[in-house]
Amino acid sequence: MPKVKLDHAFCLTAQCEPGKKRTDYYDLSTTGFTLACHQSGYKSYEFRYQDAYGKLKQRRIAPYGDVSFSEAQKIAKKWRAEVIMGGDPAAQKAEKKAVPTYADLAAMHLEYAQLHLRRPENVERVIRVHLLPRFARERADAISTQDIAKWLAEKRKAGLAPATVEKLKVTLGRSFQLAVKRGLVAANPVQGIPRERFNNVRDRYLTPAEAARLISAAEQSKNPQLANLITLFLLTGLRKRELLDARWEHVDHGRQSLFLPMTKNGSGRHVPLSRAALDVIDRLPRFDNCPWLVPNPATRKPYTDLKHPFDTARRLAGLPDITPHSLRHSAASFMVNAGVDLFAVGKILGHKNVASSQRYSHLANSTLMAAVEAGAAKMNGNNS
Structure with missing residues (x-):
């Protein structure tokens, strides 16, 4: 040498x-x-x-x-x-x-989601479509708060909805949070990014005439279950997955209720069913060895989504600004306008706290105003 x-x-x-x-x-x-x-x-x-x-x-x-x-x-x-x-x-x-890449963190996050989340596919899609293309090969300790903040700003500038950008941030932060707990990285760079304030509330309610128009349009759909689903959404106020994943065994005609064994808030609950809702359920087609209440007739399994047929029906009905979630809000508005108090509406919808029901308070005020006007008319001598 x-x-x-x-x-x-x-x-x-x-x-x-x-x-x-x-x-x-x-x-x-x-x-x-x-x-x-x-x-x-x-x-x-x-x-x-x-x-x-x-x-x-x-x-x-x-x-x-x-x-x-x-x-x-x-x-x-x-x-x-x-x-x-x-x-x-x-x-x-x-x-x-030895420092893991974000791809390693993502694999760990997906494994956790499969074990602990009811809908792990939501996390999987965010990671696959958005996070991996940007961060997959980067070492976890090389991803800085500044890098993430800049990337999120680019997503907002590209036209992604504020709620979607927030979901990207939360999912990325969860990946790092799990890695910190397991000792794979020292810190979570997402924690240094403040939450963007935005108003994600959509106060679009169908009138009875619009609801009838939408159901009529759905009856013309190539999807044979669309009209049934829209009608039940409007009559029950159920969330999308709550109805799509409902089973026949959970319908109780005697109690006029539908039992939901697992809900968004993590516990089972009974949803009261009106006579009109039960009439729709009684007319639903039933398939051999199929436990689902409103399945896809072709697969005999729950629908994964209703985006395409719903889009077609709302355009035909002349209601381009509504979403499937508008049906839940509309069900609530029908109850509030009929004089049902917000506490009862919240219980029916499965709200975990009163604040979630307060979005309908202006509707309740309208109903109360009609009541006091009627009382004033009575006091002023209108006894007819």
Whole structure:
């Protein structure tokens, strides 16, 4: 192993010694600084040293030509100083390589979602469509708060809805949160990003005439169950998955109720069914060995989504601004306008707290106003 004074000129012409596969030239001025020359012609700057246990180790600085001689020598001197102070450059590199990528965090997050979430496919879609294309190959400790904030701002600028951008942030933050709990990373960079304030409330309610128009349009749909589903949404106020995943065994005609074993708020509840709702249920087609209340007749399984047939029906009905969730709001508005108090409406809809029902308070005020006007008319002598 020849020892020479390494410099730019020597490294430029240095070659592997004849008959050998590799020759290492050790610098006389910087301990451990080495030029490795291979029989193939490949050359690289290396650094050799003994760790705290006396074990000989080596770490590559860079292939020859990728950095200048002075830059390589500077790195070798820096690492030499670290060794003298008890450091271990090779161990630092191994430790860096051991840091998981975001793809590793995503796989862990998806595994957690499969075990603990009722609808893991929602998390899977956000990770697959948005997070992995941007962060998959990045080391988790290299993803900064600034990087994430900039990316979210770009998503908003590209036209994504504020609620969607917030979902991306929450999902990414959950990936890091799980990694922190398992000791894979030291910190969650998403925590430093403030929550964007936005109003995601959609106060679109169907009038009785609009509801009838939508049902009529749904009856013309190629989807044979669409009219049944829309009618039941309007009569019950159920969430989309609550109705799509409903089973025959949970319909109780005697109690006039539908039992939901698992809801958005995590516990089962009984939803009261009006006589009109039960009449619709009694007319539903039943399929052999099929437990679902309103399944897809082709697959005998619950619908995964109703986007296309619903879009067609709402356009035909001249109601382009409504969504499937508008049907739930409309069911609530019909009850409130009929004089039902907000507490009862909240119980029927499965609201966990009173605040969720307060969005319908202006409707309740309208009903109360009609009541006081009627009382005033009575007091003023209108006894007819």
